[in-house]
Amino acid sequence: MNCLKLKIGIIGAGRIGRLHAENIATNIREVEVKSIADIYMNESLEKWAYSIGINHVYKDHRKIIEDREIDAVLICSPTDTHSKFIIEAAQAGKHIFCEKPIDFDVKRIEEALNAVEKAKVKLQIGFNRRFDHNFKRIKEHIENGKIGDVHILRITSRDPAPPPIEYVRVSGGIFLDMTIHDFDMARYLTGSEVVEVYAIGETLIDPSIKQYDDVDTAIVTLKFENGAIGTIDNSRKAVYGYDQRVEVFGSKGCLIVGNDKPSTVEIYSEDWVYSEKPKYFFLERYRESYIDEIRSFIDAILEDREPEVTGLDGLKPVLIGLAAKKSLETGMPVKVERV
Amino acid sequence: MNCLKLKIGIIGAGRIGRLHAENIATNIREVEVKSIADIYMNESLEKWAYSIGINHVYKDHRKIIEDREIDAVLICSPTDTHSKFIIEAAQAGKHIFCEKPIDFDVKRIEEALNAVEKAKVKLQIGFNRRFDHNFKRIKEHIENGKIGDVHILRITSRDPAPPPIEYVRVSGGIFLDMTIHDFDMARYLTGSEVVEVYAIGETLIDPSIKQYDDVDTAIVTLKFENGAIGTIDNSRKAVYGYDQRVEVFGSKGCLIVGNDKPSTVEIYSEDWVYSEKPKYFFLERYRESYIDEIRSFIDAILEDREPEVTGLDGLKPVLIGLAAKKSLETGMPVKVERV
Amino acid sequence: MNCLKLKIGIIGAGRIGRLHAENIATNIREVEVKSIADIYMNESLEKWAYSIGINHVYKDHRKIIEDREIDAVLICSPTDTHSKFIIEAAQAGKHIFCEKPIDFDVKRIEEALNAVEKAKVKLQIGFNRRFDHNFKRIKEHIENGKIGDVHILRITSRDPAPPPIEYVRVSGGIFLDMTIHDFDMARYLTGSEVVEVYAIGETLIDPSIKQYDDVDTAIVTLKFENGAIGTIDNSRKAVYGYDQRVEVFGSKGCLIVGNDKPSTVEIYSEDWVYSEKPKYFFLERYRESYIDEIRSFIDAILEDREPEVTGLDGLKPVLIGLAAKKSLETGMPVKVERV
Amino acid sequence: MNCLKLKIGIIGAGRIGRLHAENIATNIREVEVKSIADIYMNESLEKWAYSIGINHVYKDHRKIIEDREIDAVLICSPTDTHSKFIIEAAQAGKHIFCEKPIDFDVKRIEEALNAVEKAKVKLQIGFNRRFDHNFKRIKEHIENGKIGDVHILRITSRDPAPPPIEYVRVSGGIFLDMTIHDFDMARYLTGSEVVEVYAIGETLIDPSIKQYDDVDTAIVTLKFENGAIGTIDNSRKAVYGYDQRVEVFGSKGCLIVGNDKPSTVEIYSEDWVYSEKPKYFFLERYRESYIDEIRSFIDAILEDREPEVTGLDGLKPVLIGLAAKKSLETGMPVKVERV
Structure with a gap:
């Protein structure tokens, strides 16, 4: 296969962000995790990132949003940042996988969903079960x-x-x-x-x-x-x-x-x-469900179909x-x- | 063993009344079902009663209530007769096993329980489970x-x-x-x-x-x-x-x-x-629980202890x-x- | 029902003989256990027999074999007496239920089966499982x-x-x-x-x-x-x-x-x-299987069909x-x- | 971690050889599959090998045996080649993981085990269960x-x-x-x-x-x-x-x-x-057991201990x-x- 891999950036390198990164590295060949950002990025996290083949490591998530090569982002940061990051990513034309819940505030969720709709990007919510x-x-x-x-x-x-x-x-x-x-x-x-x-x-x-x-x-x-x-x-x-x-x-x-x-x-x-x-x-x-939800997200992008867990499913x-x-x-x- | 058997009368010969009668006949040796009464008593019911050794068959439950030989009654008639029969049996000094529920009317239940308390007889409610x-x-x-x-x-x-x-x-x-x-x-x-x-x-x-x-x-x-x-x-x-x-x-x-x-x-x-x-x-x-609840009722009488399912448990x-x-x-x- | 009950005699009042007697008394209405014989018959066994309605109690099993009223015998004595008792019972025209094994000696088993065949009585072996x-x-x-x-x-x-x-x-x-x-x-x-x-x-x-x-x-x-x-x-x-x-x-x-x-x-x-x-x-x-095997034996007699466990099944x-x-x-x- | 990875060569690219290769690629980070050999090596197998990061692909297994960089070989070829390849690998000082059975001929198994003992290399047999x-x-x-x-x-x-x-x-x-x-x-x-x-x-x-x-x-x-x-x-x-x-x-x-x-x-x-x-x-x-047996083999090498499934366990x-x-x-x- 000669086609390029889908390039992904992960925002948030906590437990769930790292889990997705490792799952992709070992199980999803058609995807490359190009970069990861975490406001608390440190040396040990950097080492971990390099060890699984993530070559770009940032504190500032904007570096990922602004990277033209990035096709999709996984938002794994704290809940109160989700809707903001969804809007930014949507406006930058990235497809979005966001951990649950989108937000505790319904209005902010609706703003995020509107941004996604306007940008016509995919949004999948992390209801892995x-x-x-x-x-x-x-x-x-x-x-x-x-x-x-x-x-x-x-x-x-x-x-x-x-x-x-x-x-x-x-x-x-x-x-x-x-x-x-x-x-x-x-x-x-x-x-x-x-x-x-x-x-x-x-x-x-x-x-x-x-x-x-x-x-x-x-x-x-x-x-x-x-x-x-x-x-x-x-x-x-x-x-x-x-x-x-x-x-x-x-x-x-x-x-x-x-x-x-x-x-x-x-x-x-x-x-x-x-x-x-x-x-x-x-x-x-x-364990398996975390791998499968990402696989499903990737397939939704590649096949240009609605994600299995939509923004409304998040709201x-x-x-x-x-x-x-x-x-x-x-x-x-x-x-x-x-x- | 030379002692006399406990003598019981059953009021109501519907499905549950007959079930208790047969269970006692085949499983509880220390008890004799002396009589059974049912307002709809008929020839076929009579035959059934004789076949399992019940020798007295009535339409009128008072025949049982008034029988001095009877130690205890099982009330298996329709719910709306329960409290009335409990009161009558208590006043006659009989111990009482009554099918659930005692009544739908709380006041009538309380009257029945009062009569039982006054007469100092045993009352067990048929919560067989x-x-x-x-x-x-x-x-x-x-x-x-x-x-x-x-x-x-x-x-x-x-x-x-x-x-x-x-x-x-x-x-x-x-x-x-x-x-x-x-x-x-x-x-x-x-x-x-x-x-x-x-x-x-x-x-x-x-x-x-x-x-x-x-x-x-x-x-x-x-x-x-x-x-x-x-x-x-x-x-x-x-x-x-x-x-x-x-x-x-x-x-x-x-x-x-x-x-x-x-x-x-x-x-x-x-x-x-x-x-x-x-x-x-x-x-x-x-099946077994119906036998065991009657056995427990009989034991409560013989050992003069509180029944395992009391009147309050019925209310x-x-x-x-x-x-x-x-x-x-x-x-x-x-x-x-x-x- | 006016018809007479099938009359049965039990040879051997050990654990299994008593079990069958009690099972019949409490569960099989169409049968009356008329008599029981045991070479070690004693007062306590006699009391037990009377308590479940067996009115004839013997030391000598011949009393049962020779009783014209007896329709069938249950042989529950030690194994080394089985074939002898089968032959005696068959010759007396009784139907036979015999505990397993018939014998350890094949020739004696064959003699017993021959006697049964000649007498055209039923023989069921006690493979209760x-x-x-x-x-x-x-x-x-x-x-x-x-x-x-x-x-x-x-x-x-x-x-x-x-x-x-x-x-x-x-x-x-x-x-x-x-x-x-x-x-x-x-x-x-x-x-x-x-x-x-x-x-x-x-x-x-x-x-x-x-x-x-x-x-x-x-x-x-x-x-x-x-x-x-x-x-x-x-x-x-x-x-x-x-x-x-x-x-x-x-x-x-x-x-x-x-x-x-x-x-x-x-x-x-x-x-x-x-x-x-x-x-x-x-x-x-x-427990249930012991009741059901006797019920099946009784049915084989009443319906005049081959028992579910034949003499050959015993051999x-x-x-x-x-x-x-x-x-x-x-x-x-x-x-x-x-x- | 700066230390070099253990380098492995796989002999035989049939179902089980490919399985081990993929398991190592995705699950065992401390190992690199450097090369794979199969007498029927072809273009499609080569593509598969490259896709999972195996950079050297041969028809002749000797290329692996003679490679000084190779620490251990996995023998996944047909049974009749096992003992021969074990001997060659042992003589070249490689640790050996060999699929079961070693051979159908006891003498040949013993020769293989002798060669292993003489060379003081590890030998683990593929009893994955x-x-x-x-x-x-x-x-x-x-x-x-x-x-x-x-x-x-x-x-x-x-x-x-x-x-x-x-x-x-x-x-x-x-x-x-x-x-x-x-x-x-x-x-x-x-x-x-x-x-x-x-x-x-x-x-x-x-x-x-x-x-x-x-x-x-x-x-x-x-x-x-x-x-x-x-x-x-x-x-x-x-x-x-x-x-x-x-x-x-x-x-x-x-x-x-x-x-x-x-x-x-x-x-x-x-x-x-x-x-x-x-x-x-x-x-x-x-599935998991195939990964775990290789992990155990690698650990036996790294910790210089006896493999969990020895040559004798193969014989x-x-x-x-x-x-x-x-x-x-x-x-x-x-x-x-x-x-």
């Missing part, structure tokens, strides 16, 4: 009519350990930080919009987060446009690991997807049968999350804002 | 501290097929007829009272039940006194059979209990791995069910009435 | 062609604890006492005869059984008439309980059946996921067991004797 | 005493489809081609040597392989030095995919490891519960396979030759 082998399979079965009409959606989504308290402070709260993935999954699987939510929550794990009006244990009830209903339960701390299960019940059957386990070994002993806990960490559980879960937040505050069900 | 081998095991593990403090309770409870529409009309609605078992399970497993509920529901299976302001698909969110939260999802029609699962998540782990299956056979074929559906029918799934789920009903009507969360 | 819900299901799937032609049969059959050493002494050895059930299962499931066996075994659990030339851990390889091959593995001591699994692999798929468990509860904890061990004891695991596994024994002794594969 | 996440875990549990002493080993190993008939012709037969992996697993898991085998087999899938005196369905019984016994069953065609299961039963418990599945999705329908078949293809199932399964072959021919158990 849509690319998980388990959830992808469920989605296919629903679309193939395996369970008829969807009646009830159940999502269990629990983290192995709560994030640092400093993170909680700026995370936007559990519904915009953690449940947002479940809201996306809810829309993705049912193929319908959430119209109303009711949220309850408690601080059962770490009382210190109460100061930020946040909770660590929550249940959110959902009403969908198509008549289906749903329930999500979240905890910031499942001692047995990362618990990610989904169940979709319909008129013709039920789809249930459990956790992946590190091995299938069972130990039959005098007292119990032991088997392994779910994979502990999200990077382990969703909607924020609206649901904001409604859930309001519901928790008021103790009342809250309608999700329309766009 | 507490005696199911799976749920009993979960309860033990919770009490032994296996999962620490309870944070989240999830109940899935789905029937294989909706009841006849005439039954729906008088059933008191899905929350008092079907979910009431789940409300009891919620109290039983958490060991805490439900203080507030929020219910949503839809008519996705059979629109004809709308005329009775009932739904066939529902989600109820629960807040418990001890801070735990819970969610119940119900459907009147799971095509794959009777779906009865519970999950209790706590600070130290999670308990999950699935359905019983008729066999453990798996078929590995060219396209799928096939295994059996859950047991289809509640009498099949809960509380009705209060939760009434709150859920009001929540569905008003679209608002509703506090459960205190007693 | 054929009536187990799991194995019955597998058999149906095989007959319905779900896995095509059978290629490989795998049986795992392990006891929770070795029998007392005095029992080992007279048991006929592991192949005639324990594996005999698996040989029957092999014939039942494949629908083909075993033509050659090769057996290896070791004394890994209790060296004291070596004095009786027996082993406690064994693997038997089978060649079937239809070309299929099979392997059985046995242990006298599985610390995790009674382990009874079967796998049948064929040209179109594979059937796998696992153990029954007391509950479906799983405990997710910080270190492992715990679930329950298989049912520990054969009476617990095969064949003994021939296989004797071949396995010889193989263990000689270290060579051994052909199974034809009849 | 030892590096499989499931089997590795079982091994750890055994070594940690989780099941006490090993009594019974059961291996099920079935391919999804038979190899081409031309391959069967030169494969050495099912025991040296397919079961050899199971023989290795048997030694690896029990930590004991196989001293005697008994093999039976049939041609149930494709009669045409009979011309090569081969079978497609087989059971092999094993006796181990430490008293344990084992059974392996093989089929060339499991319609449901690649079936790789192991069970190790011991004095304190039992370890069971099942197949990996593409997803955990279950579909509950009106007739069955459907779940996915095992992964279909060995490259898919054992022993061939001896067992030859004994199994002889057993099938003679119909008798055969002792495994000692070395």
Whole structure:
């Protein structure tokens, strides 16, 4: 093949930025990560970048935006910079992959989406779970009519350990930080919009987060446009690991997807049968999905088609999350804002 | 053993009355079912009664109430007769096993419970699921501290097929007829009272039940006194059979209990791995529990201890069910009435 | 129903004789156990017999054989009396249910079968596992062609604890006492005869059984008439309980059946996921099958059809067991004797 | 890191050679594949080599052997060249990774091992399954005493489809081609040597392989030095995919490891519960293990320690396979030759 590789710049060299860089380096041959920028760029990050073949390393993300050779950018910087960087990248004619959430402010999200639309560039949002082998399979079965009409959606989504308290402070709260993935999954699987939510929550794990009006244990009830209903339960701390299960019940059957386990070994002993806990960490559980979402983004560019996770898919879960937040505050069900 | 058998009379010879009669005849040797009464008593019922050794058959339940030899009665007649019969039996000094629910009217329940208290007889309510081998095991593990403090309770409870529409009309609605078992399970497993509920529901299976302001698909969110939260999802029609699962998540782990299956056979074929559906029918799934609840009632009498399911245990789920009903009507969360 | 009940006498009031008596008393209404005989009959056994409604209790089994009212006998006495009692009962025109094995001596088995044939009475052998819900299901799937032609049969059959050493002494050895059930299962499931066996075994659990030339851990390889091959593995001591699994692999798929468990509860904890061990004891695991085999025997009499487990089905596994024994002794594969 | 990468040459660019090359390119940074040789080298292979960064491409493997810069070779050529290439590479002072089996001829294997010993280079044999996440875990549990002493080993190993008939012709037969992996697993898991085998087999899938005196369905019984016994069953065609299961039963418990599945999705329908078949293809199932075995080989070189799979580990399964072959021919158990 003689054609040139797609050239990509990454903005933000934190955990997720580095993950994408390494995934591309080892798994996606048609792409070259030309450059990476991080406001906290330092020697050790530089070394890491060079070691995986990224030859340009900046503090200033503008160096990437202004580079004519760059076809697309991955925005992996903190949430409060997302909408600004989307607008800049769109105006520079770059295709954009942006981590979730786009922003906590709906107006700023809309400005970013408008800029993208005007520039006619691709924008994909980083809801990686849509690319998980388990959830992808469920989605296919629903679309193939395996369970008829969807009646009830159940999502269990629990983290192995709560994030640092400093993170909680700026995370936007559990519904915009953690449940947002479940809201996306809810829309993705049912193929319908959430119209109303009711949220309850408690601080059962770490009382210190109460100061930020946040909770660590929550249940959110959902009403969908198509008549289906749903329930999500979240905890910031499942001692047995990362618990990610989904169940979709319909008129013709039920789809249930459990956790992946590190091995299938069972130990039959005098007292119990032991088997392994779910994979502990999200990077382990969703490893493949991070690769596949980037591959899908690249394909959307190369084939000039709509990305699998659009800007609207980025906006909607924020609206649901904001409604859930309001519901928790008021103790009342809250309608999700329309766009 | 030379001692006399405990003598029992059964009021109501419908499906559940006959089930108890047969269970006692074949499984509980220390008890004799002396008599059975049913307002619709007929020749075929009489024959059945004689065939299993019940020698006295009446239309009028008073014959049982007034029989000095009778130690205890099982009330298996329609719900609207329960409180009346409880009062009569209590006043006659009989111990009482009464099918759930006691009544839909809280005042009448309270009158019945007062009569029982005054007469100092035993009263056990027919929440048989507490005696199911799976749920009993979960309860033990919770009490032994296996999962620490309870944070989240999830109940899935789905029937294989909706009841006849005439039954729906008088059933008191899905929350008092079907979910009431789940409300009891919620109290039983958490060991805490439900203080507030929020219910949503839809008519996705059979629109004809709308005329009775009932739904066939529902989600109820629960807040418990001890801070735990819970969610119940119900459907009147799971095509794959009777779906009865519970999950209790706590600070130290999670308990999950699935359905019983008729066999453990798996078929590995060219396209799928096939295994059996859950047991289809509640009498099949809960067969043992019906025997065990009566055994427990008899033991409570013989050992002169409090029954495992008390009159208060009969009242509380009705209060939760009434709150859920009001929540569905008003679209608002509703506090459960205190007693 | 006005018709008279089938009248049965039981010879042998050991564990299995009492089990059948109680199963009939509580589960099989069309049968009356009129009498029971045991050479060691005593007061406590008599009391037990009366308590479940058996009104005639003897030391001498001839009292049952000579009783004109008796339609059928269950032979539950020690193995070395089986063939003699079969002959006596047959000559007296009684139908016969006989526990396995008929005998360890092929000639005596043949004499017994001849007597049965001459008397034209029914004879059913107590291979109860054929009536187990799991194995019955597998058999149906095989007959319905779900896995095509059978290629490989795998049986795992392990006891929770070795029998007392005095029992080992007279048991006929592991192949005639324990594996005999698996040989029957092999014939039942494949629908083909075993033509050659090769057996290896070791004394890994209790060296004291070596004095009786027996082993406690064994693997038997089978060649079937239809070309299929099979392997059985046995242990006298599985610390995790009674382990009874079967796998049948064929040209179109594979059937796998696992153990029954007391509950479906799983405990997710910080270190492992715990679930329950298989049912520990054969009476617990095969409870229903013991009832069903008697029911089937009764039906064979009432419907005048061939029993589901014939005399030949009783003879064949003994021939296989004797071949396995010889193989263990000689270290060579051994052909199974034809009849 | 400034240190030079380990330089490797690959001999044989067939499926497995290319697999290792790609695995190293994308996953093992401390290694550079400098060159690859294949007697059938062609333009398309060259292009592929360059695309993954292999800059030297030869027809003649001697070019690699004679290259002073090369630290180690991977021998991925046909089996009949293995021992010759091992000797050449050893004499040139290269460390060697060689695909299994080393040879079908014991004398030639011994010559190769002698050459390796004399040259004091590392030799690792490609029994990749030892590096499989499931089997590795079982091994750890055994070594940690989780099941006490090993009594019974059961291996099920079935391919999804038979190899081409031309391959069967030169494969050495099912025991040296397919079961050899199971023989290795048997030694690896029990930590004991196989001293005697008994093999039976049939041609149930494709009669045409009979011309090569081969079978497609087989059971092999094993006796181990430490008293344990084992059974392996093989089929060339499991319609449901690649079936790789192991069970190790011991004095304190039992370890069971099942197949990996593409997803955990279950579909509950009106007739069955459907779940996915095992992964279909060995490259898919054992993907990680191929990477890990090379990583282990590289580590053995860098840390100057004995490889995890030694030359003796390469020889022993061939001896067992030859004994199994002889057993099938003679119909008798055969002792495994000692070395």
